[in-house]
Amino acid sequence: MTEPVLEVTFPNLKRWASGNTGIPYVWSFDSGIDGPHVCVNALVHGNEVCGAIAVNELLNAFENGAKLARGKLTAVFANVAAYESFDPKRPFDSRCVEEDFNRLWNESTLNGDRHSRELTRARELRSLYDSVDHLLDLHSMLEPAPPIALAGDTEKGLALARAIGTPAHILVDSGHAAGKRLRDYAAFAEPHSPKSALLVECGQHWERNVGHVACNVMWRFLRHFETFDRAWLDSLIDHEPLPAQRVVEISEVVTLKSEQFSWVRPLRGLEVIAEAGTLLATDGAREVRTAHADAVMVMPVPHPKVGQTAVRIGRLR
Numbered sequence: 001m002t003e004p005v006l007e008v009t010f011p012n013l014k015r016w017a018s019g020n021t022g023i024p025y026v027w028s029f030d031s032g033i034d035g036p037h038v039c040v041n042a043l044v045h046g047n048e049v050c051g052a053i054a055v056n057e058l059l060n061a062f063e064n065g066a067k068l069a070r071g072k073l074t075a076v077f078a079n080v081a082a083y084e085s086f087d088p089k090r091p092f093d094s095r096c097v098e099e100d101f102n103r104l105w106n107e108s109t110l111n112g113d114r115h116s117r118e119l120t121r122a123r124e125l126r127s128l129y130d131s132v133d134h135l136l137d138l139h140s141m142l143e144p145a146p147p148i149a150l151a152g153d154t155e156k157g158l159a160l161a162r163a164i165g166t167p168a169h170i171l172v173d174s175g176h177a178a179g180k181r182l183r184d185y186a187a188f189a190e191p192h193s194p195k196s197a198l199l200v201e202c203g204q205h206w207e208r209n210v211g212h213v214a215c216n217v218m219w220r221f222l223r224h225f226e227t228f229d230r231a232w233l234d235s236l237i238d239h240e241p242l243p244a245q246r247v248v249e250i251s252e253v254v255t256l257k258s259e260q261f262s263w264v265r266p267l268r269g270l271e272v273i274a275e276a277g278t279l280l281a282t283d284g285a286r287e288v289r290t291a292h293a294d295a296v297m298v299m300p301v302p303h304p305k306v307g308q309t310a311v312r313i314g315r316l317r
């Protein structure tokens, strides 16, 4: 693996440690005026700094006197233990401490008797997430790729991604076999609940622009829910015209079956392969080919391990 370049500064989050909710690193603000309870969530993965940059900005805004226009807002730094373990020499290691915080959101896992650092934190945050109406979960990616919104597989998830208006690509997907993501937890994924959630991958973990992308998505999310004064939010939001959004549906998940896996060539995130039947990789004796024309490569993993997803293949809706 090539040596990663860290182009972003990691904010010091210590001053937010106390929180104001009884839960460390969780801050809630209530306008006292009717309106939804929205949540901006950072650091589900400890090395995905963009969310920490955005939530840090948001809390700074409150310190500088920002006031809610309606409803309630909660800002969360989720897996702070993983973030605190970040080592620039081994930056990939701080995704989690013991296990992936974003595979724990099945009732059976949360209610079960298994223990890990991440499960303890998930159980500590659970009742808070239960009280949230609309969740924005900020993430970033291993490999350089355009930002993408992960809308889940409900119409309301897609509607939220469209209402925010950026990023340009929206993925309709049902998550991972290994365990439920926070964005799919409980009412967030129930088609008939008015609650909703959106996960946004803001770019490569440590690329220069990743924090800016996260902030822009956050301010647009808060504008959609009229959480703050619109003119103030407009002053914070990028003003370039937005490209039309494109919806990608997953048609196939390529999971590694053998130790002898090799890509024919490196794939770029969201690259489109025009011809059906194009050879992508060999996995032992198995050939991995595109099953249809205009196949979109979603978050390819350069060095996947057996049993893991190597790439998800999508088609444009």
Ligand SMILES: [Zn+2]
Pocket (backbone or CB within 6 Å): 044, 045, 048, 139, 140
């Ligand atoms: Zn992530």
